[in-house]
Amino acid sequence: MHNILTILLQAQTNAISGKIEVVIAVIAALFVGVVAYLVYLDKKIKKLEDK
Secondary structure (H helix, E strand, O other): OHHHHHHHHHHHHHHHHHHHHHHHHHHHHHHHHHHHHHHHHHHHHHHHHHO
């Protein structure tokens, strides 16, 4: 019985770890997207200011 509980707890821990990795990956992708968009806007604004 102890072995079954240990296996279930390890499986649950692995599932949680996997979900955390996905959440971190999504947040990182959003952050990179926002930074890229801000750089794009900055270049566009500088171009308009030069006119």
